[in-house]
Amino acid sequence: MQHIEQPTIVTVKEVIKESSNFKTFVLDYPLDAKPGQFLMVWLPGVDSKPFSVAWQKENEFAIGVIKVGPYTKELFKLKKGDKLGFTGPYGTSYNFEDKKKILILGGGSGIASVTYLAQRARENNIEVDFLIAAKDKKSIVYEKWLEDQGINVIHRFKKNNHERAWDMFKELSSNNYDSWYACGPELLLKKIVDLSIEKKTKCQVSLERYMKCGIGVCGSCCVDPLGICLCQAGPVVNATFANNISEFGEYYRDGSGAKVNFK
Ligand SMILES: Cc1cc2nc3c(=O)[nH]c(=O)nc-3n(C[C@H](O)[C@H](O)[C@H](O)COP(=O)(O)OP(=O)(O)OC[C@H]3O[C@@H](n4cnc5c(N)ncnc54)[C@H](O)[C@@H]3O)c2cc1C
Ligand code: FES
Incomplete structure (x- = not known):
């Protein structure tokens, strides 16, 4: 604390x-x-x-x-x-310093967290493929900013690609990346974590839970069944940790503590 x-x-x-x-x-x-x-x-x-x-x-x-x-x-x-x-x-941060080539997915408000990762990765001369998950073309942000850092930006509205972010991620994931990183809609993060466990690829995701204090006092960001505060043990966690959170991809708690289902 x-x-x-x-x-x-x-x-x-x-x-x-x-x-x-x-x-x-x-x-x-x-x-x-x-x-x-x-x-x-x-x-x-x-x-x-x-x-x-x-x-x-x-x-x-x-x-x-x-x-x-x-x-x-x-x-x-x-x-x-x-x-x-x-x-x-x-909170915790992404481990990337020893990598050579990485795959990043950013979606919704989650794009901010991984944009900073991409910035630091490029400063360490790491090759970065950055997939933006967005519902429409108007929601694409930071594309030019990322490209100016020498990052390869991919999204479904480039070259009129109609594939969804998950299909594009699966396709990209067969390339030889040292690690995957993602922050965005939780159901997408869940699929990425499951795939990383199946393929035994290193993966870190950033999870959002309701945070009131940020310093481990209020308990509003505790996750089931671990009872661990994500403001301290997260928001960035590895795939194994995420997989041990039973509510991951299922539900979160709002400001009153009530469960809200993702599906
Ligand atoms: C670790 C972390 C990093 C975040 N980073 C960003 C970011 O870079 N950019 C960004 O736009 N958003 C980010 N968010 C989400 C942001 O905190 C919420 O969008 C914001 O608090 C919404 O407040 P509101 O009053 O406008 O909306 P509300 O109407 O209160 O809520 C809208 C949504 O935001 C969620 N939310 C509201 N308050 C909180 C809270 N205190 N903690 C977590 N979720 C909350 C609600 O559950 C709901 O899903 C982050 C959240 C977390 C936990
Ligand atoms: S936000 Fe208060 S314990 Fe995590």
């Missing part, structure tokens, strides 16, 4: 509209986070919610946010020069 810390207050340096409901907030601070870690982002008078680091440079970093409800609606009102707070970075 970590200690409660005072939020660090930072200035919004830039707001980039990536799509109709996805914005990148560039924040003026020399963060020292590892790929896969998250922050509890505090909007005074609103709430504090978990967001992954989307990329990080020497004196600034970014979070990538999808507008889904009351908190993110308020966050979307922020403009250049506004301030917000954060605590963290928290």
